[in-house]
Amino acid sequence: MQxxxxxxxxxxxxxxxxxxxxxxxxxxxxxxxxxxxADFLREQHTTVIVASHMELAEEDLQGVATVLKDQGVKLVR
Structure with a gap:
């Protein structure tokens, strides 16, 4: 877990x-x-990403969020 x-x-x-x-x-x-x-998250055994100052546009965030969900990674903003 990372x-x-x-x-x-x-x-x-x-x-x-x-x-x-x-x-x-x-x-x-x-x-x-x-x-x-997706490969990066698997290789790093990532479970949580905390991004304290994240202001992605909705269309960029959707793609990232989909990959994170598929990999079982929680995003905390």
Whole structure:
């Protein structure tokens, strides 16, 4: 079980993906699309993502939320 804490301002799906990559200690190893997001979550054994300053547009959030739900990951905003 792993929890991920993101404290930076998230305005786009790319911001979210890049922030996840930075939790691994690098700038360019985060997911690049929703399929990559699912793989990332499985590989990291992620169960909860806390994003304290997330302002994604509804259409971007829907895709992310669907992947999170499918992977059993809770998003706390």
């Amino acid at each position: 929890r991920i804490l993101i404290t930076e301002h998230i305005r786009t799906r790319a911001d979210f993906f890049n922030a996840l990559g930075r939790t691994r200690g690098c700038e360019d190893c985060g997911p690049r699309n929703l399929d990559d997001l």
